[in-house]
Amino acid sequence: MIRLDRRPEPSRAWTIATPFVAVALTMVAGGLMFALLGKDPVEAIRTIFWDPLFGDFASYSRPQLLVKAGPLILIAIGLSLGFRAGIWNIGAEGQYILGAICAAATGLAIYPAETWIVFPAMIVAGALGGLLWAMIPALLKVRFGTNEVLVSLMLVYVAEALLASMSLGLLRNPEGMGFPGSRNLAQYPSAANLDLIPGTGLHWGVALAFAAVIVGQVVMTRHQLGFRVRLAGQSPRAAVFGGVNPGWLVVVCMGISGGLAGLAGMFEVAGPAGRLSIDFNVGYGFTAIIVAFLGRLNPIGILLAGLLMALTYIGGELAQLQMNLPLAAIQMFQGMLLFFLLAIDVLTNFSFRFGRRAVA
Amino acid sequence: MSNIDPILLLSAIIVVSTPILLAAIGELVVERAGVLNLGVEGMMITGAVCGFVVATATGSPWLGFAGAALGGALLSMVFGILTQLFLSNQVATGLALTLFGLGLSALLGQGYIGVKGPVVPDLYLPGLRDIPFLGPVMFRHDAMVYIALLIVALVWLFLNRTRAGRVLRAVGENHDAAHALGYKVVRLRLAAIAFGGACAGLGGAYLSLVRVPQWTEGMTAGAGWIALAIVVFASWRPGRLVLGAWLFGGATALQLALQASGGVQIPIEYLQMAPYLATILVLVILRAGRAPGSLGRPFHASS
Amino acid sequence: MTFKTVLLGATAAMGLATGAMAQDDKTKVGFIYVGPVGDLGWTYQHDQGRLAVEEEYGDKVETVYVESVPEGPDAERVLTQMALQGADLIFTTSFGFMEATMNVAQKFPDVKFEHATGYQRADNVSTYSARFYEGRAVQGLIAGEMTESNIIGYIGSYPIPEVIRGINAAYIQAKKVNPEVEFRVVWAYTWFDPAKEAEAAKALIDAGADVILQHTDSTAPQAAAQEAGDVITFGQASDMLDYAPKPRVSSIIDNWNQYYIDRVGAVIDGTWESKDTWDGIDAGMVEIGEITDAVPAEVKEAALALKDAIASGEVHPFTGPLKKQDGSDWLAEGEVADDATLAGMNFYVEGLTGDIPQ
Known part of the structure; x- marks a missing residue:
């Protein structure tokens, strides 16, 4: 019989070691899968994990890691706050879309005037768009006790319909030959969210994501909000006695996560994506949920988890390109990696003991 | 409005809601046992491909449905083992399961693209089918429609009228107390998760064998997420689950029927939003029930 | 140092690294x-084109x-x-790839790009699309009869010019053979959701x-349609022969094979030039799938005659007199629609009911 014993406190050694063990296990299991598909497993794994970082074209793909990880980290930091308090915003995808719509609408309203005010105005609009969209589930929960999981999820679909409507109607590029999609904001200098240092992939959104990691760390460990969040997560009743107003906490946590998701949408639409289109959203809001948990709801962990996810996306593309691996195999590989990362985590908080229990 | 035949609309609603109802009733049992499995979409699509593969290989849609249930249950065991034995985070594991299932199904289905599967006949119910109004609405469907409703009824009976059902609810409400009373928390939850996987598999197979019927990658197109939402909507009660599935299916069928009837002046993008907004609205009016007490929390029997 | 120089540096460094590899004179597509x-639809048909290229040129090409x-x-x-x-x-097979194609093409002037259904070109960017509306006109005739x-x-995905053009083309022909005909358009607001399409x-x-x-x-x-009984349908993108002879009575097939073979051949020969291709039935890019016996012989004959007339250029599906839905004049007697208007079509022709979602 194998049994688990809870460690008095999380093992420091395992906290650091588990991700590596998980990656190693994924390589074995994934390699087996690739071999079954008739591909060279060593080459496949090297292509996914090594080439984006140190391969022939790493000078291109390394900055791309930041571009891909930036929105994931930014959204996940916001979500982690609520998740710790037991507030389940799973509609970040919708807030991301609304942030992008509001920001794009603001930028396009001023177009083509070139003034410094455009970019800051878009940032405010993006944050507000995401924040207000998140306020719908937050206020419904506070006022009527409706479940925020359901409302925030439903609002993703509403946001997608709104996005399609905006791309086809109000915000459609008048010079776009009748095709859906807005003007390209990346080509509108006052609105463009370009690399701060060219060629690094480090645009304002990525910079903000890094800042969010630092602020998130400070808030969680040193600020009163972090204390209240943790208290509410551990024991809602204790939190109420401790003077935490549950409604207030819902509004704050949903507001922060919505605002950050909206900002992620804003930086994406003004920079890498450039324009609003029917298929503007690519699932960052959902992937960020995985990133948040993979990072153990800890800001530094989220940073690393976001980069790891980005690595598997970019490495996965390279594997498709260089080895003709189907996307399906890449998705399974990503799934395996997540499974191992999540499962191996048990070693951090528990120790294995072999043998029968002394007392039944 | 006058162009819409209510009999046809109601009949359509029953069919539209069947796959989400199947997936949702499975998830309801899982959540009642205190486990949150967000991987419904992944299990559904795996069920869709397993069902299609088995059905075309054997020529029997019923073996196909059995294969879909088995496939969904097997995949759900990945989630079960990770969350119950390795105590991994349920939300993240469920999302990873969806990712994994989408990949797995695409690989499994590679040789079946463009293949036409066996036909699932409508169940011929003499007498019943000729009842005015009710006959065409309720009694002219394929057997899975009734099996889905039967499963819901059995789940209701199980949860409310059997000892095992009470134990399951107790485990979901407070796993520590249930453990102290000597109930096998982990074993029970694994069984619930397998049931949830099997039902999601059936829901997926309903799409690939009856509704569409064909295998194409990604064909569930988000139905699993809707199933999850409907469980919450139903406040974890089987009766309201049917209502929720019909409401959602109804809003979808109605918006398409409104477009098809011609002469509607409501902008279509708002019609598209209608099913989701209607669900939120009804939820606000009905007020939500309370979630099972231990929902989503990891259980570790510390002795 | 700009982004471009970084890239060029990388490319140069790469050139050294893979120079030997590139010498194997395979054309990489x-x-x-x-x-x-x-997906058995849009992407599937493009991938069939890729396979056709591999088949045609064998060892001379490598496709990814x-x-x-x-x-x-x-x-x-x-x-x-x-x-x-x-x-x-590189073939970029969706309208939404337009900006990405233009941006990357600018950075890699030696690489040739082919963008499907777009309207921006450059010295190393061609565009290509198919005149599906020609096929829609043939379908419209059969449908009206x-x-x-x-x-x-009519099940539409999103209200974009491509789809609107198809609705108009089908309606004009249907109305011609059957003045009583009425079109009901349902917008699914999705590219791909089989259950919703059902x-x-x-x-x-x-x-x-x-x-x-x-x-x-x-x-x-x-x-x-099969379940419902007396309803006929038309295959879309692929032939959908499984549903012949009824409900599927014919189909409209995207066939990119020949175009892809030609363009890859042009790169191999060194004769590739940037151009805009908008081919239809004539070039085989749009195929009309076999018309089954569920269609009466004289209707089939008329449909095939229309198909031939369109292929030969004798008939243009958008020939005046035509008015827009709001009653304003569009094309005068005998006038033919120009490609620019067709490419950006965002209005219904007279007789169609309902609004195009904006």
Whole structure:
């Protein structure tokens, strides 16, 4: 019989070691899968994990890691706050879309005037768009006790319909030959969210994501909000006695996560994506949920988890390109990696003991 | 409005809601046992491909449905083992399961693209089918429609009228107390998760064998997420689950029927939003029930 | 140091590294797809084109593809990686890849790009598209002749010019042979959701339609029509012969094979030039699938005659006199629509009911 014993406190050694063990296990299991598909497993794994970082074209793909990880980290930091308090915003995808719509609408309203005010105005609009969209589930929960999981999820679909409507109607590029999609904001200098240092992939959104990691760390460990969040997560009743107003906490946590998701949408639409289109959203809001948990709801962990996810996306593309691996195999590989990362985590908080229990 | 035949609309609603109802009733049992499995979409699509593969290989849609249930249950065991034995985070594991299932199904289905599967006949119910109004609405469907409703009824009976059902609810409400009373928390939850996987598999197979019927990658197109939402909507009660599935299916069928009837002046993008907004609205009016007490929390029997 | 110089540096460094590899004189052709190759529709047909290229040139070419690439920054990254890896020619097979294609093409002037359904070109960027509306006109004729309820259902994806053009082309022909005909358009607001397509077809059938035209790719509407009985449909994107002879009475097939073979051949010969291709039935890019015996012989004959007339250029599906839906004049007697108007078509012709969602 194998049994688990809870460690008095999380093992420091395992906290650091588990991700590596998980990656190693994924390589074995994934390699087996690739071999079954008739591909060279060593080459496949090297292509996914090594080439984006140190391969022939790493000078291109390394900055791309930041571009891909930036929105994931930014959204996940916001979500982690609520998740710790037991507030389940799973509609970040919708807030991301609304942030992008509001920001794009603001930028396009001023177009083509070139003034410094455009970019800051878009940032405010993006944050507000995401924040207000998140306020719908937050206020419904506070006022009527409706479940925020359901409302925030439903609002993703509403946001997608709104996005399609905006791309086809109000915000459609008048010079776009009748095709859906807005003007390209990346080509509108006052609105463009370009690399701060060219060629690094480090645009304002990525910079903000890094800042969010630092602020998130400070808030969680040193600020009163972090204390209240943790208290509410551990024991809602204790939190109420401790003077935490549950409604207030819902509004704050949903507001922060919505605002950050909206900002992620804003930086994406003004920079890498450039324009609003029917298929503007690519699932960052959902992937960020995985990133948040993979990072153990800890800001530094989220940073690393976001980069790891980005690595598997970019490495996965390279594997498709260089080895003709189907996307399906890449998705399974990503799934395996997540499974191992999540499962191996048990070693951090528990120790294995072999043998029968002394007392039944 | 006058162009819409209510009999046809109601009949359509029953069919539209069947796959989400199947997936949702499975998830309801899982959540009642205190486990949150967000991987419904992944299990559904795996069920869709397993069902299609088995059905075309054997020529029997019923073996196909059995294969879909088995496939969904097997995949759900990945989630079960990770969350119950390795105590991994349920939300993240469920999302990873969806990712994994989408990949797995695409690989499994590679040789079946463009293949036409066996036909699932409508169940011929003499007498019943000729009842005015009710006959065409309720009694002219394929057997899975009734099996889905039967499963819901059995789940209701199980949860409310059997000892095992009470134990399951107790485990979901407070796993520590249930453990102290000597109930096998982990074993029970694994069984619930397998049931949830099997039902999601059936829901997926309903799409690939009856509704569409064909295998194409990604064909569930988000139905699993809707199933999850409907469980919450139903406040974890089987009766309201049917209502929720019909409401959602109804809003979808109605918006398409409104477009098809011609002469509607409501902008279509708002019609598209209608099913989701209607669900939120009804939820606000009905007020939500309370979630099972231990929902989503990891259980570790510390002795 | 700009982004470009970094890239050029990288490319130069790469040139040294892979110089030897590139000497194997294989032409490398990349494809980037918006959906999975198993969608049995749009992407599937493009991948058939890729396979045709491999078959045609064997060892002389190497093809690579990346599937399900989201439009936007992901597409740009994949295209850049393809170019860096030494692709000589890249087909970008979705309208939404337009900006990514233009951006990457600018950075890699030696790589040739072919963008499907777009309107921006450069010295190393061609565009190509198919005149599906020619096929729609043929379908419209059959639909108008075959309908008994005089209600024809049309499942649209999103209200974009391509789809609107198809509705108009089908309607004009249907109306010509059957003045009583009425079109009911259902917008599914999705590119791909088989279950919803089935519901849409069913809703149209319930509303009295006995002919269903679809601008979505799955066979779900075919199955719905089969179940309903006396309803006819047309295959879309692929032939959907499984549903012949009825409900599927004919089909409209995207066939990119010849175009892809020609363009890859041009790169191999060194004769590739940037151009805009908009081919139809004539060039074989749009195929009309076999018209089955469910269609009366004289209707079939008329449909084939129309097809031949369109192919020979004798008939243009958009020939005046035509008015717009609001009653304003569009084309005078004998006047033919110009390509620019067709490319950006965002209005219904007179007689169609309902509004185009804006």
